[in-house]
Amino acid sequence: MTTSTSRRFLWWRTVDGTCHAFTADQAGGTDDGLCETACDHVVAEQDLVRAAGPKLCGHCLIVVGAGMPDEARWRG
């Protein structure tokens, strides 16, 4: 996927405990129930925990380029 550092990302946890970056436009849900990570993986919404955790995906970090997630943008 095409990315740019000006884009907003949210960090969500998948079932395996790793947090991936998702574009903020997926926060409200997607039509097909699938969310795309910044590292080009597709995860079903039902397998996502909409909260960050300590283990961040290294590939997503590189794509997002921001280093660490911005707590102010997390929901809940």
Ligand SMILES: [Zn+2]
């Ligand atoms: Zn990732």
